[in-house]
Amino acid sequence: MADYIDSILKENRVFYPSDEFSRKSYIKNMAQYSKLYKKSIENPEAFWAGIASHIEWFKKWDIVLRNDMGFFKWFEGGYLNACYNCLDRIVKSGRKDKIAYIWEPEKGESKTYTYGHLLKEVCRLANVLKNMGVQRGHVVEIYLPMIPELPIAMLACARIGAIHSVVFAGFSSDALKDRIQDSKAELLITADGSFRNDKVYPLKDNADAALKDCPTINKVIVVKRAGNKIRMAGGRDFWWHELVNEKGIADFCEPESLHAEESLFILYTSGTTGKPKGILHTQAGYLVFVYQTFKWIFDIKDNDIYFCTADIGWITGHSYIVYGPLANGATIIMYEGSPTFPEPDRFWRIVEKHKATIFYTAPTAIRALAKEGDEWPGKCNLSSLRLLGTVGEPINPEAWLWYHRLIGKSKCPIVDTWWQTETGGVLITPLPGATPLKPGSATKPFFGIVADVLREDGSKANVNEGGYLVIRNPWPGMLRTVWNNPDRYRHTYFEKFGVYLTGDTAKIDEDGYFWIMGRVDDVIKVAGHRIGSAEVESSLVSHKDVAEAAVVPFPHDIKGQAIYAFVVLKKGVKKNDALKEELKQHVAQHIGPIAKPDRIQFADDLPKTRSGKIMRRILKSIAEGSTDYGNIMTLAEPSVVEILAKNRVG
Ligand code: WT7
Secondary structure (H helix, E strand, C coil): CCHHHHHHCCCCCCEECCCCHHCCCCCCHHHHHHHHHHHHHCHHHHHHHHEEECCCCCCCCEEEEECCCCCEEEEEEEEEEEEHHHHHHHHHHCCCEEEEEEECCCCCCCCECCCHHHHHHHHHCCCCCHHHHCCCEEEEEEEEECCCCCHHHHHHCCCCCCEEEEECCCCCCCHHHHHHHHCCCCHHHHHHHCECCCEEEEHHHHHHHHHHHHHHHHEEEECCCCCCCCCCCCCCEEEEEHHHHHCCCCCCCCCCCECCCCEEEEEEECCCCCCCEEEEEEEEHHHHHHHHHHHHHCCCCCCCCCECCCCCCHHHHHHHHHHHHCCCCCCEEECCCCCCCCCCHHHHHHHHHHCCCEEEEEEHHEEHHHHCCHHHHHCCCCCCCCCCECCCCCCCHHHHHHHHHHHCCCCCEEEEEECCCCCCCCCCCCCCCCEEEECCCCCCCCCCCCEEEEEECCEEEECCCCCEEEECCCCCCCCCEECCCCHHHHHHHHHHCCCEEEEEEEECCCCCCCEEEECCCCCCEEEEEEHHHHHHHHHHHHCCCCCEEEEEEEEEEECCEEEEEEEEECCCCCCCCHHHHHHHHHHHCCCCCCCCCCCEEEECCCEEEECCCCHHHHHHHHHHCCCCCCCCCCCCHHHHHHHHHHCCCC
8 A cells, every 4th residue: 555655646647638638528637517506506406406306206306405413315205217218217308229238248248228128127027026025115235246137136126116236246155145135135146157267157056145144135146157056945945037037027117106215225344343234225316326337437328338357246237237238228338257268368359349338346356457467458359449447446557547548448438436335436536528637546535525534533644645545525426325224324423523524544636636546444445346354354254274363454456455474373373374264265155255365474473452452453564564653552461562573474
């Protein structure tokens, strides 16, 4: 991280959009941005009401915004349906035959779905769900890989007012179990298996293991994807293709008229302490927000082909592969597999094959693919591209410049979009036709967003002074609460300053540009994925040989950050490499491969305060190879620091 901060501080080049790009874009210059931005924050309710009128309502709202004792409500009194807005509204506007999804499997023929076809598939599944007893307000758990059935399942839930909770297919059975137990879902949609790097992952087996401890689930719908052998439990498990093809399942399903503040979905994400929290998003505000952010940030036009490499199991996929792009009637490329299968040019081959015009990915993917060599993108025709984006973690200027030059051929603006699961959509970002770009900066707040950087005491930080990134005002896409845990919502996000606390540190430069520096809490961004150190620690401690564990990030060339674990073994256990490997596998099995520590150091003791609190700050310095420990005299046993540093794994 330190290297990254050094390099962005030295970075001072500025990149401007071409006149042609600006002329054709929605927001054409900074004067237009500034004028509209001013208007949007002077009267946010009028601003958002104006935008909300672009989607279709069954009944218009009575009140734009209400603060209900710290819980924000948008568009109350309004009724609508998100699925209707994403599909029926587009079909009715004459775009029935426009392609919604181009699905690219890891192996085999790609498949397309028009808006009309997608609507039919969604309606059929919605009817199946209703027949199986799913009702408005019920939770449906979805554990699917990147196959078309995933957005279809989400939209079918949205259509009937069921709340979907998608679990990333790379998570293990324990992670799935935790999420189902917290959400109390009644039905699970999964697949027999998923493909990645030509290997089959046994999703249904994982689900079976999880369901042993999930009594709320009484029905399971299984997509046949990989053809691997699975066990179907009689009376509980049903094949998707059999259900939707049953006689009597109609091609149309009336969309429920849902109140603006009814729940749309829960998505779990990691925090500082304890288990992942269920972030709740509701119908209207979320849809309005992703609709408009997608339109202006990706400057979407009718003939664009938009390719986002994220997995729908994360918020990026929810907002910018499903709801945002569909609500705009966009054509979306959805890719099933690994970026390096069969070779490291897979993304570029997909761009070339489908003539993608907009490409959105994570810095970690850019770094990984850049490392493979310039010849891979060089062999592909990328001339269809006109706009690039990044998300998930800070991008180092070297990766930005490679992306700009090798992929964007120095002509495509790059939107570095800062946001979170909690924010629903992008909050800090360039507008591609307007904002001069500084590599490594997410630039300026989107309309209606008042972002700021504060000191510990709540005062405003100076120009270029690092501090807590906060959002001072509510916005329609913000989380509404933590599922079943309103206290955690209040405590995590509003207790410290009384305004929305992002958990990130940032600075604002002399031009008002935001530079995101990293997390302040114990969240680690491993290859853009959000991992809680507490989760990894409790997984390690659940191993029979482990007495205590502390987990911190360390800088990693490709992943940005990786996990460094200090592990204290139980008395008498032998320290060896085989055990390290076993512990890594244990975490992979417990949470998922993305949470595996890259480095494990066995320790006899951890640095603790006299009251027994582990000093992670010191462990982080050790893991980074820095000797800048700060004050260690408050430790119960200051000498442990030196011993740990001497035995550092690197
Ligand atoms: C955290 C949120 C937003 C969708 C994917 C991640 C980091 C996100 C950027 C960016 C620097 C970024 C922050 C944030 N982050 N985008 N453009 N520049 N950092 O969602 O898993 O909820 O993670 O990702 O640390 O707090 P998430």
